[in-house]
Amino acid sequence: MALPASLEGRLRVPVVAAPMFLVSGPELVIGACRAGVLGTFPALNQRTTAGFADWLTQIEDAVGDRPYGVNLIVHRTNTRLTADLEVIVRHRVPVVITSLGAASEVVAAVHSYGGVVFHDVTTQHHARKAAEAGVDGLILVTAGAGGHAGSLSPFALMAEVRPWFEGTILLGGALSSGADVLAARAMGADLAYLGTRFVATRESMASDAYREQIVAAGAGDVVYTPSVSTIPANFLRRSLELAGIDPDAAPGPVDLAHVTQPSEGDAKAWRDIWSAGQGVAGITDVPPVAELVDRLEAEYAAARDRLCP
Ligand SMILES: Cc1cc2nc3c(=O)[nH]c(=O)nc-3n(C[C@H](O)[C@H](O)[C@H](O)COP(=O)(O)O)c2cc1C
Structure with missing residues (x-):
């Protein structure tokens, strides 16, 4: 198990506020990072590469040296890929989350300035391909996740990937509480990847x-x-x-x-048409993101104390 050096000791609780189309913007990213988790957003949430670069400047000014991340769709039909990647390199974005394609050129570009790449996968086959491309972390997106979820149980995908992958593992799919985060850690994840829980915060762009x-x-x-x-x-x-x-x-x-x-x-x-994961079951309010992170940290500690008194 491993966290990249750039994240080691930098998060109050091992949580990523996952990137969400039309939902994650600067306010949510800044709120998450300031509260002590990793805030992220999809580059495509801005309609142009110039707008994307403006958001990065806004986020950097607000979060200082706290880590944050950007989601990049790596596919030949994404006509913004090259330009957005140039902006990522120029801004030295600490964490790049790639979706669809795991390309060694993208990994090399991000590594050139010391950034890390996490790639999201729903199967063992794609996990192997991403590892071959040299990614630093694999995000296991499992059944019940918001967005384009996988269909495998988290136990099954973790059992297939953890034994051979030596990098960072993130687990996503219906995690909503601090106890869920601890459960993900117990299963072998380094970080928990929460989307739907962060839709229901005051700072999200959701209606x-x-x-x-x-x-x-x-x-x-x-x-x-x-x-x-x-x-x-x-x-x-x-x-x-x-x-x-x-x-x-x-x-x-x-x-x-x-x-x-x-x-x-x-x-x-x-x-x-509103995307959400099965984790809605554990969501009963719309707090400010700072309050949510306080709660996740307290629940995480309480669950740990309950299991290891
Ligand atoms: C409304 C919504 C939009 C999403 N958009 C994206 C996206 O643009 N890129 C991406 O990589 N994942 C996207 N996701 C997936 C999340 O990044 C993450 O994998 C997922 O939300 C985790 O599961 P959970 O929602 O059950 O916590 C989206 C999820 C939601 C709920």
Whole structure:
């Protein structure tokens, strides 16, 4: 088990506020980093590379030398990839979270200034490919996660990857409390990767109605469907119904462009149809991010004391 040197001793509780399309912006990243966890956001949350660079400047000015991260979609159809990567190198972004492709050129570019790359995977096959590309960490995105979740149990994917991967392991999928974070650590993760829990904070860019639906929802209100972006993702059933989408419709052909180069239509879909993981079951309020991190730290310590008095 290993944390990169740049994160060692830098987080109050081993938590990443995961990057979320249209949900994570500077306010959430700054709030998370100042509170002592790793705040992150997708580069594509800004419509242009120049806007992305402006957000980085805003975040750096506010967080000082605290680590933060950016999510980069690595795929030939992402026409911003080269320009966004140049901005990442120029700003020396401490942590780069890659999705879809794990490319050794991207890893080399980030390593050139001392940054680290974590790559998200849902299968052992993709974990092996990412390790070959030289990534520093693997994010195991498992069943019940918000966004484009995997379908494997966290126990199963961890059992396959932990024995051979010597880098950092992050675990994502329906984790909402400090006790969940400790459970992830007990299973072999170095860091817990929480998305949906951070949607329901005051600083997220989610609408009030979206946050309220997360608070009201139970795990059974979350539907895993390819209906919105052609690859399966978890959404709140009520928001699918309101948009007139049948979650049980037969899947059409996969078109990754919905993810790598989201059009106005895709953005509208994700604005109106709300993604959330099964972790909604443990979310009952919309606190400021600092209060949430205080709580995660207290719950983490209490769970540890309960198990190891
Ligand atoms: C609304 C929403 C949008 C997301 N957008 C992205 C994204 O743009 N890039 C990405 O790598 N992951 C994205 N994810 C996935 C998260 O980064 C993370 O893997 C997931 O939220 C973890 O599971 P949890 O929500 O159950 O905590 C998104 C998740 C949600 C809920």
